[in-house]
Amino acid sequence: MLTIMTSFADITTIGVGGHIARFLEPTSRVGVIEAVEDADAKGLPLCVIGGGSNMLVADEPFNGVVIRDARRRITVPDEAAPVENGERTVHINAEAGCNWDDFVAFTVELGLEGVEGLSGIPGTVGASVVQNIGAYGQEVASTVETVEVWDRKDKKTLEIAAADMGFGYRMSKLKASMYTAPATPAADFFPTPRYVVLSVTFALRHSATGTVGYGQLAKALGVEVGDRMETQTIRNAVLKVRAAKGMLEDAGRYATPAMAGTKRTDQVAIAQRAQAAQQNAASASSTPSDEREELAALTPDYNRHSCGSFFMNPILTLEAAATLPADAPRFDATLPDGTLGVKTSAAWLIDHAGFHKGFTVTADARAGLSTLHTLALTNRGGASAADVAALAKTVQDGVEQAFGVRLIPEPVVIGIDLR
Known part of the structure; x- marks a missing residue:
């Protein structure tokens, strides 16, 4: 286990955040569990971090323990080639600390289909299931078979089946354990879930081609939604589209x-x-x-110094959605209580509330909206967490005033109130 002096500014993609009292990088499964247990036993604030891509942390020192899993092994329990009976499912196990895009690259290189549309998303395998990452027609939930976790409450390891993970739009049972309401941290498990991911087993399909499942991606490839293409071609196109929007890490x-x-x-x-x-x-x-x-x-490409998409696309009741302008995007969705709702676009709301690409609170502000994508809040160089928070609140207040919708941050926000 390695211990180094660092700050959140050093290990997050947006490059802000205070000094960390104790930063650990366990190199074994037992080491991860012991580090978590030690922090919990001492009642210390605990933050288990992945790639630092979905996190905004206050400028003040973090007087607790930050753990970054240093295990990055990927194994293939099955044969990679289809067996004689035509079975095409291939199981891949990845340790929680494995870089997510490394994992995607590995599966594409192996000739597997299922996560190529998630190329270029910063972070780790462990974080992917907490957030239920998704993009370009795919969600990680569709390929997860089981998640091995350490249960901080019951002090034991568990293997949670995908059906029991509570996957939803940018949500899982793990993430839900951190909040009592949207953007409202739970007292017992924040900023680290009750369940700490140790490894994830995926069920992918042996195929050199994948389905183009999203309009913007289909346009970039010059094909129709639903067409099939080589997974490497899809991966390359996803990376180019994300880069064009400044949605890749630096x-x-x-x-x-x-x-x-x-x-x-x-x-x-x-x-x-x-x-x-x-x-x-x-x-x-x-x-x-x-x-x-x-x-x-x-x-540095400052458009890439962000948390990615900063606000979640709101899912509204039918009544609330009816108050939006007629040209606002609308997609069928399910509310947390299981009833029918409408998902709209946070980026559309931000832009139509008057916050355009490159917007800054003041002329000399060090934090601003990306010049390429209104959904990304960026560190333009030398920004503090307070600078980013001021920008976020300005956008939230403006959208709420214009449309009656309060945007909810997608990142884990530590030490800052952005409700």
Whole structure:
């Protein structure tokens, strides 16, 4: 188990947050459990962190324990090739600390279908099931078979079947244990769920092709929704679409001491080259191309310094949805009580409330909306958590005033009230 001095600013994608009193990186399953148990036994604040991509932490010191699982092994209990009876399901087990995009790359390289649409999402395998990550027509819930966890309340390991995980839109049984109401932390289990993920077993399909399940992705590929294409082609297209919206993490973070070794070296190199090429292509500089490429590789892309999508798409009652403008996006959805509701677009609400791409609270503000995507709040360089919170509250208040809808943050927000 490694112990280093660090802050949340060092280990989160948005690059803000205070000093951490004790930061641990257990290298074994037992080590993870013991670290969690030790913090709980001492009554210390506990934060189990993945890739730090879905977290906004206050600037004040965190006087507790932060644990980052250093286990990143992926195993294939089944044969990777279809067996003689035509069975195409392949089970893959990944330890909680495995980088999520490393996992996706591994499955695509192995010729498996099921998570290629989730390419480029920052974070870890453990965090993926807490949040039930989703994008471009896929959700992690659709491929999870079981989740191995440590139950902090009953002090034992459990294997939770997917059917018992309480998966919903950006929700799971694990995440639900942290809140008593939207954005309202629970007293006993926050900012770490009652159930700490140890490993996840996925059931994927042996196939070199996957389904293009989202309109924006289909447009990028020049095909129709529902068409099938090679999973590697889908993965590449997803990465390009996400990059164009600034919704990929800054690959340069893996060159820092606090993040070194947390992602596959080959995947870091691929991401760095792609990011440099994108910045190079966007530059109108007269600098020679070889120099521009070198500079781009070293220049931070501030649109990528974010928590990703900062607000969840609201799911409204039919009555509340009826008050929205006629052109507001509407999708069938299910409310937490199981009744029919309507999901609308947080990005649409933000933009139509007057907060456009690049919006900042003041002219010299260090936090602002992405210049590419209104749903991302970004650190433009030197921002504090307070700067980001001020921007978030301004957007929340403006959307509520315009449409009567209070946006709920998607990230775990520690030490800041954004209700």
